[in-house]
Amino acid sequence: MHATTTVRIGISARHVHLKQEHADILFGQENYLLTNFKDLYQPGEYACAEKVTIQTAHGKIDNVRVLGPYRPETQVEISKTDSRGLKIAPPVRNSGDLDGSAPITLVGPAGTVELEQGCILANRHIHLSPKEAEELHLINEDIVKVEIPGEKGGILYNVHCKIKDSYKKEMHLDVDDANAFLLTGKEDIGYILKD
Structure with missing residues (x-):
């Protein structure tokens, strides 16, 4: 070779991609607009000012950054080290491949979203x-x-x-x-x- x-x-730190419906719940406003905090290297993608808590029955991680723009489905990307603290076993997946992925709860300043699936270790x-x-x-x-x-x-x-x-x-x-x-x-x- x-x-x-x-x-x-x-380097991708833990982060959350949201769909519009879930952002509205988490931040308490219909048709909520994400706030661009910093543009990322990939055109059209950005880190948001918004942060949420991700949690399970066994642990939580505060101040997890939301990335924009909105996605068709909410997705949480964490590391294997994070998963051990949360005591969950997310699969290694491509972004968007969420069938059978790990459940997780998102907590925002105005509401909570419980995902039956959506947490992955990104390929x-x-x-x-x-x-x-x-x-x-x-x-x-x-x-x-x-x-x-x-x-x-x-x-x-x-x-x-x-x-x-x-x-x-x-x-x-x-x-x-x-x-x-x-x-x-x-x-x-x-x-x-x-x-």
């Missing part, structure tokens, strides 16, 4: 535009390996490719993966490996 291209690495994935994917001879949902340099460097397997017109080339890792490779969240890069 040899490296074919570099890829910027973004490692790379966002790519169609042009970037074509240059790498990759198609949507291809799975690649990515080499991470550094003192605790290594190879990440099972990295899913997500292709969309609005995307820019960036790999997303959760905090557990990032910590294992001593990533800092500042100008981290990896190398997509080609067989």
